[in-house]
Amino acid sequence: MTDPVLRGYRRDPGGTHPPLLSPGYGSTVLRAPHREPFVLAHSLTEITGPALGEGRVLPTDADLTKQHDGEPLGERIIVHGRVLDSDGRAVPDTLVELWQANSAGRYSHERDQHPAPLDPNFTGVGRCLTDSLGRYRFVTLKPGAYPWRNHENAWRAQHIHFSLFGRAFVQRLVTQMYFPGDPLFYQDPIFNAVPEAARHRMISAFDLSATVPEWALAYEFDIVLRGRDQTPVES
Amino acid sequence: MELTPSQTVGPFFAHALTWPDGPFVVPEDEPDGFWLRGVVYDGAGEVVPDALVETWQASPDGRFDHPDDPRGAVSGSGGFRGFGRAPTDAAGRWAVWTVRPGRVPAADGRLQAPHLDLSVFARGLLDRVVTRVYFPNEASNVDDPVLASIPERARGTLVASPAADGYRFDIRLQGDNETVFFSV
Numbered sequence: 001m002t003d004p005v006l007r008g009y010r011r012d013p014g015g016t017h018p019p020l021l022s023p024g025y026g027s028t029v030l031r032a033p034h035r036e037p038f039v040l041a042h043s044l045t046e047i048t049g050p051a052l053g054e055g056r057v058l059p060t061d062a063d064l065t066k067q068h069d070g071e072p073l074g075e076r077i078i079v080h081g082r083v084l085d086s087d088g089r090a091v092p093d094t095l096v097e098l099w100q101a102n103s104a105g106r107y108s109h110e111r112d113q114h115p116a117p118l119d120p121n122f123t124g125v126g127r128c129l130t131d132s133l134g135r136y137r138f139v140t141l142k143p144g145a146y147p148w149r150n151h152e153n154a155w156r157a158q159h160i161h162f163s164l165f166g167r168a169f170v171q172r173l174v175t176q177m178y179f180p181g182d183p184l185f186y187q188d189p190i191f192n193a194v195p196e197a198a199r200h201r202m203i204s205a206f207d208l209s210a211t212v213p214e215w216a217l218a219y220e221f222d223i224v225l226r227g228r229d230q231t232p233v234e235s
Numbered sequence: 236m237e238l239t240p241s242q243t244v245g246p247f248f249a250h251a252l253t254w255p256d257g258p259f260v261v262p263e264d265e266p267d268g269f270w271l272r273g274v275v276y277d278g279a280g281e282v283v284p285d286a287l288v289e290t291w292q293a294s295p296d297g298r299f300d301h302p303d304d305p306r307g308a309v310s311g312s313g314g315f316r317g318f319g320r321a322p323t324d325a326a327g328r329w330a331v332w333t334v335r336p337g338r339v340p341a342a343d344g345r346l347q348a349p350h351l352d353l354s355v356f357a358r359g360l361l362d363r364v365v366t367r368v369y370f371p372n373e374a375s376n377v378d379d380p381v382l383a384s385i386p387e388r389a390r391g392t393l394v395a396s397p398a399a400d401g402y403r404f405d406i407r408l409q410g411d412n413e414t415v416f417f418s419v
Contacts, residue, residue: 018240018362020361025243030281030408031278033408033413035415037364037417038415039418040417041341045293046419050318051300087236107250108250161245172363193361222239
């Protein structure tokens, strides 16, 4: 029997996530399921989840500019924010994973063959745990825009990929952080697959207060995961 | 507060999200360990070589390695993690090394049949898709409230098949024999 105080998580309200079939993004056409998903009532399997702690993270993982012998080339930036649930509660001690292209717009990944230089001093992969207030902070480079073959003269808006676990299987989220004022937004079907009213939640805010003078500009990106239901799982 | 929207993992995540021990839900020397393997297919029947599969499950005694399991979490001493992560290879194949989970209660308190929750992330998937893996020749499958909620013709997509070194669970993202996916 489950403990009667055990609570599930609220469902995502409509208008939050992109439809899986978003034909403007060509790769969705053969990969999006055709059938509507079945609604799974939350049991212990769904309201627990991997608690991946300090064994997953090295001290150098949060500074992507210090993972090699030399400094990578590009515009150094600080990316920070909080991981919260939809009730505004901090999500502490949770793993945040981040990956991105280098400042020339190329990933350190064997399948990225875009003709831009690799940087031997930049892998573009970071990890950290949020602190007790749900805060995280990375030092990295501003990623370059890069072309892709989705449509004629297609370019991805500059972005950083984020992977979050939260506290429960149902809170798992993979998203992308964008930069304010990017001129490529209008033609990026991955960004625009998200319902219009929710797109701004993926755009970081320039944050002068977190800037380090004469060293790096800063962007703030809060990430909001689903909150707990008010009614117990067991009726 | 308003939820952050999901976005695709894209094609270039393997160097970031692959962990050397990712496939090991249980330690490599676990005597009851087996491989749970499968292939991810798209709607044209082609393999998906750039997907990431993640699994989450209870221990053999039906406990989770998590403080919110009110019956007492699994102790970490046995090396049971409960979580598996494996990218697909060029042939669309993924595999995790695991054990059969115990039964855990459903939302209504009834016991569920042994199962894993499984997420698939990929280029072209703007949000993860979630399914469940059940086991063949498992008597409690007939009483499982989740399996019972699925039309019989589609239920089979949720049940792994026996294989030489464990079980096989293929995932068909789209098409005639599309895997049953869940909204969680």
